[in-house]
Amino acid sequence: MSESVPRPFRAGPSTRDMRFEPTRWTLVSKARALDNSREARSALDSLCRTYWYPLYAFARRQGHAPHDAQDLAQGFFTYLLEKQLFASADRNLGKLRTFLLTAFTRYITRDRVYAAAQKRGGGRRMESLDEEFDDGERRYRLEPADKRTPEQMYARSWTMSLLKAARDQVETREAAAGRAEAFKVLEPFLDQARDPNVSYEHIARRLGMSQEATRKAVSRLRERYRDAVRDEIASTLRDPSDKEIDTEMRSLWAALS
Numbered sequence: 001m002s003e004s005v006p007r008p009f010r011a012g013p014s015t016r017d018m019r020f021e022p023t024r025w026t027l028v029s030k031a032r033a034l035d036n037s038r039e040a041r042s043a044l045d046s047l048c049r050t051y052w053y054p055l056y057a058f059a060r061r062q063g064h065a066p067h068d069a070q071d072l073a074q075g076f077f078t079y080l081l082e083k084q085l086f087a088s089a090d091r092n093l094g095k096l097r098t099f100l101l102t103a104f105t106r107y108i109t110r111d112r113v114y115a116a117a118q119k120r121g122g123g124r125r126m127e128s129l130d131e132e133f134d135d136g137e138r139r140y141r142l143e144p145a146d147k148r149t150p151e152q153m154y155a156r157s158w159t160m161s162l163l164k165a166a167r168d169q170v171e172t173r174e175a176a177a178g179r180a181e182a183f184k185v186l187e188p189f190l191d192q193a194r195d196p197n198v199s200y201e202h203i204a205r206r207l208g209m210s211q212e213a214t215r216k217a218v219s220r221l222r223e224r225y226r227d228a229v230r231d232e233i234a235s236t237l238r239d240p241s242d243k244e245i246d247t248e249m250r251s252l253w254a255a256l257s
Contacts, residue, residue, distance in 0.1 A: 048077045050165050052074075052077065053161055054100075055100065055101075056069050057136075057140055058150045058153060062150045066140075073104075073136075079107060080103070095238070096236040159256055162233065162236075165232050166225060166231070167187075170221070170224050174224075182217070183221070185203055185206050186203065186221050189221065189222065200214050203218075233245050
């Protein structure tokens with residue numbers, strides 16, 4: 001499933017008044033705990049599941065072999081928890097993506113021995129992520145064959161991961177509202193480069209609705225998706241104001257160009 005790129009937009013009253021979900025920075029704070037509590041572990045798992053792939057893609061673009069890149073990414077998140085590196089992840093540092101890339105770069109440079117030890121069982125592995133890591137190389141091989149630098153690849157992969165998280169957020173909320181089946185049918189309209197055979201007429205027949213009602217349903221779904229994208233972006237910023245969100249959004253869209 002391809003990822004869509006929502007057009008940048010100004011927040012209206014609905015988004016300005018929206019109460020964001022606990023931010024990634026909040027999850028980072030929870031993950032500082034070393035007592036391996038369920039809450040701390042869940043917080044770190046949530047963070048890793050969303051943003052492990054950009055780090056994997058960064059390592060691959062640097063020239064590391066697939067298994068080495070997997071070990072580095074896997075070991076890095078374990079290292080963050082064991083060494084309390086999240087304790088330095090203060091909101092004043094700015095963007096979460098910048099913190100993670102800076103920390104990962106230092107990890108690769110200074111801790112290659114430690115990273116290799118993860119493969120040999122010399123540290124705790126986040127086994128809940130093993131299946132996701134196994135899919136990393138497949139995703140990487142689908143990346144455009146271009147000359148992006150590792151940093152540019154990281155920014156692109158971060159954006160794609162963020163968009164997927166936003167779409168998953170919308171899907172979850174639609175299901176909770178009893179619109180799971182409608183979401184599956186309307187989801188292709190979230191992609192700008194959707195299959196040309198997916199038309200309003202075709203979808204209207206599937207849903208038993210008029211084309212006008214279908215267009216309105218698509219418009220509402222796109223609005224929820226845009227809100228979710230802004231929600232995800234806000235959760236990675238020190239100051240999630242409309243201005244900062246718009247600035248970060250422009251930066252992320254540029255990473256896809």
